[in-house]
Amino acid sequence: MRKILILFAFTLFLVSCKKEVVISPITKDAFRFNQPEQFSSPHYNFENNPLTEKGFELGRYLFYDPILSLDSSISCSSCHAQAHGFADHNIPLSKGVDKKFGTRNAPALMNLAWSTSFMWDGGVNHIEVQPLVPLTSEHELGETMANLVIKLNKNSFYKKKFKEAFGVETINDQKLLHALAQFTSMLISSNAKYDQVMAGKTSFTNQEQQGYELFKAKCANCHTEPLFTDYSYRNTGLESNFKDIGREKVTQDPADRGKFKVPTLRNVEFTYPYMHDGRLFNLEQVLTFKSNGIQDSPTLDTSLKNGLNLSKEEQQAIIVFLKTLSDYTFIGNPMYAEPVIQ
Numbered sequence: 309m310r311k312i313l314i315l316f317a318f319t320l321f322l323v324s325c326k327k328e329v330v331i332s333p334i335t336k337d338a339f340r341f342n343q344p345e346q347f348s349s350p351h352y353n354f355e356n357n358p359l360t361e362k363g364f365e366l367g368r369y370l371f372y373d374p375i376l377s378l379d380s381s382i383s384c385s386s387c388h389a390q391a392h393g394f395a396d397h398n399i400p401l402s403k404g405v406d407k408k409f410g411t412r413n414a415p416a417l418m419n420l421a422w423s424t425s426f427m428w429d430g431g432v433n434h435i436e437v438q439p440l441v442p443l444t445s446e447h448e449l450g451e452t453m454a455n456l457v458i459k460l461n462k463n464s465f466y467k468k469k470f471k472e473a474f475g476v477e478t479i480n481d482q483k484l485l486h487a488l489a490q491f492t493s494m495l496i497s498s499n500a501k502y503d504q505v506m507a508g509k510t511s512f513t514n515q516e517q518q519g520y521e522l523f524k525a526k527c528a529n530c531h532t533e534p535l536f537t538d539y540s541y542r543n544t545g546l547e548s549n550f551k552d553i554g555r556e557k558v559t560q561d562p563a564d565r566g567k568f569k570v571p572t573l574r575n576v577e578f579t580y581p582y583m584h585d586g587r588l589f590n591l592e593q594v595l596t597f598k599s600n601g602i603q604d605s606p607t608l609d610t611s612l613k614n615g616l617n618l619s620k621e622e623q624q625a626i627i628v629f630l631k632t633l634s635d636y637t638f639i640g641n642p643m644y645a646e647p648v649i650q
Contacts, residue, residue: 365469366490372384382403387448398580413582516632518629531572
């Protein structure tokens with residue numbers, strides 16, 4: 309009888325431990341910046357913003373809270389959904405406050421600690437500054453930083469959270485941006501099938517291998533492994549008369565007309581539609597366009613002057629390979645999910 313009771317008690321202990329792990333999206337080890345072995349050193353180093361559990365937790369609360377918008381109607385997550393690789397909900401353009409639409413597709417958010425610049429035109433060069441654009445844009449959250457700080461200082465929940473995270477009695481815009489940077493810099497995607505293959509833990513199918521070889525020959529010049537972007541700006545031939553001049557708006561250099569940042573292809577299966585304005589809805593349209601839809605212009609990237617010239621079979625093989633970049637542990641990671649405010 310005593311053995312049975314001991315076994316029962318031990319079973320309860322195991323169940324309770326398992327439950328605690330399952331329901332808690334945050335673990336003690338989660339807040340070390342775990343650099344994937346296959347990635348280079350990150351650009352962002354947390355030197356002036358040391359990563360902490362409380363800082364990350366605060367950033368996560370803020371990311372999902374519509375209090376950041378002018379009318380408390382939308383949050384960062386409204387246009388950056390985890391299920392879609394932190395891109396928008398598969399729509400070309402996002403709707404901000406007052407039902408105003410932006411002019412560019414909401415980019416996916418992942419592996420941002422390796423990025424040297426942000427936005428489609430590279431108009432922001434630091435992850436801690438990047439949120440200023442969506443927070444204050446009239447087409448996005450539409451708020452002012454001054455009013456946002458006032459709102460947060462009147463909120464007892466956030467007063468407590470900022471004090472826990474940063475030891476401050478009064479919330480300021482710098483700490484707000486630091487908290488958001490702690491959350492977004494931790495959105496690391498590095499566990500797709502591709503990564504497992506590269507680590508020797510599994511193998512590509514024949515079609516995936518064919519697609520990988522074609523990808524290396526036709527696409528890797530811009531979408532460089534393992535982050536699948538080289539962070540450059542390129543004119544990919546969408547048009548010759550530009551409605552959006554892209555990078556030129558930032559540099560004021562006509563040589564940058566129609567150039568946009570090369571996006572990562574990680575989780576590309578989930579982040580449609582594609583291109584800076586979301587005009588191409590699926591990967592089939594993207595590969596067809598890259599093969600025979602390129603429009604010439606003075607700033608067109610030289611690698612696309614003659615198109616990629618891919619057969620339908622080759623296009624499909626590349627698409628099959630691109631789906632090996634889908635990281636289901638990333639889009640399903642509870643650590644990144646919307647928190648419940650107690």
